[in-house]
Amino acid sequence: MEKEEIGNQNEENLQVEKAPEMIRIEVPHLKAPTIVGRVDLDAINTKLKPKKKPFEAVLKEREERFRATKEKQAEFKEKRKEKRKRQSRQKELNTTGKKKIVFIINPRAGIGHYKRVVRLLKKRLDLTKYFYEFFQTQYRGHGHVLAIQAARERADIIVAVGGDGTINEIAKALVGKRVVLGFIPTGSGNGLAHHLQIPTRISKAIQVINSGHSVSIDTLKINDKICISIAGLGFDGLVAELFDRSSRRGFFPYLYYVTKNYISYKPRIYFIEEKEKEREVYEAMLVSIANSSQWGFNVKVSPEASMEDGYADICFVKKPSFFRFLFSTTALLTGNLHKDKKAAHIRRLSECTIYTKDGIKLPCHIDGDPIERQNKITIKVLPKSLQIITPKKLL
Numbered sequence: 001m002e003k004e005e006i007g008n009q010n011e012e013n014l015q016v017e018k019a020p021e022m023i024r025i026e027v028p029h030l031k032a033p034t035i036v037g038r039v040d041l042d043a044i045n046t047k048l049k050p051k052k053k054p055f056e057a058v059l060k061e062r063e064e065r066f067r068a069t070k071e072k073q074a075e076f077k078e079k080r081k082e083k084r085k086r087q088s089r090q091k092e093l094n095t096t097g098k099k100k101i102v103f104i105i106n107p108r109a110g111i112g113h114y115k116r117v118v119r120l121l122k123k124r125l126d127l128t129k130y131f132y133e134f135f136q137t138q139y140r141g142h143g144h145v146l147a148i149q150a151a152r153e154r155a156d157i158i159v160a161v162g163g164d165g166t167i168n169e170i171a172k173a174l175v176g177k178r179v180v181l182g183f184i185p186t187g188s189g190n191g192l193a194h195h196l197q198i199p200t201r202i203s204k205a206i207q208v209i210n211s212g213h214s215v216s217i218d219t220l221k222i223n224d225k226i227c228i229s230i231a232g233l234g235f236d237g238l239v240a241e242l243f244d245r246s247s248r249r250g251f252f253p254y255l256y257y258v259t260k261n262y263i264s265y266k267p268r269i270y271f272i273e274e275k276e277k278e279r280e281v282y283e284a285m286l287v288s289i290a291n292s293s294q295w296g297f298n299v300k301v302s303p304e305a306s307m308e309d310g311y312a313d314i315c316f317v318k319k320p321s322f323f324r325f326l327f328s329t330t331a332l333l334t335g336n337l338h339k340d341k342k343a344a345h346i347r348r349l350s351e352c353t354i355y356t357k358d359g360i361k362l363p364c365h366i367d368g369d370p371i372e373r374q375n376k377i378t379i380k381v382l383p384k385s386l387q388i389i390t391p392k393k394l395l
Contacts, residue, residue, distance in 0.1 A: 103121060220289065222378070236286045
């Protein structure tokens, strides 16, 4: 009975009136009835009720999840399959004593020799010495990625098939490592191949690889980038930029950009600094940092450059007057530019800094490929830092 009386008293003290869409609560002991809470029931019901998706949308989501799961499974199986292949190849190499050689081919290099290269490699490569694999680059910088991967998978030799830019991509992944670099030149200028006396005929270049003779060469560190053959600041950097943008390859497009921009290009004042020495000043059309002797097409900017002496040749090439143009050009093409003091000044250094007087950033290239424009470059030789396959008679 007491419980019922308490319940009745509570009902008298707290009266609840239900409105069609709202709830109003009134407290009787206050002087005037006051609304202390309102609740929109329809709004609450609408939020609480889950929205049902159309059957087609649900079905589509399920199909996408199923497809994603299948793709992941297929990717996992492919990776496992590749891993098993690598393991079986490694076992074969260990039992037969063959060396693993990886070819990284740039199909865009030069005038395009991809199919011919693959056919000749399968025909001429010495399979008693080597177990080979092929990879094809898909974009700029891909050769570097493939070279790192091949080195991790214990390749003995990695062969770059392309021009000087392709060689640079692959070689910079091998600097300071035991993996040997080989290359088959299929680029436009092939300056490094000419310097190292590696034949530009594909079949002859394969014979050099079959010989397996290798030497250790210097490389250059220019700012934070690796250079194998030659780099440049100024006019040759501009030509490299224009040539890179062109879809045409070969000698004549290169010559076209040289002749088109030669007259309008103005020489600059350059400073060169060595450690504990006073800076020197030169006026030049371009500055060439040469580890090897030439730009390409047998055009030698520093004919006496060596890749084994621990030095880089810093060549300040002047813009000749109208009357000296023919004489200087002849000296350049015949390999006598270093003898013409009025055309060029060459310094042989292991480490230095070069910068422009006016601070303007100039076109720059490394191994024929343009990089960001620079107004200051630091150069350091990395002695004997790369192993490379060369003809036995070389160096």
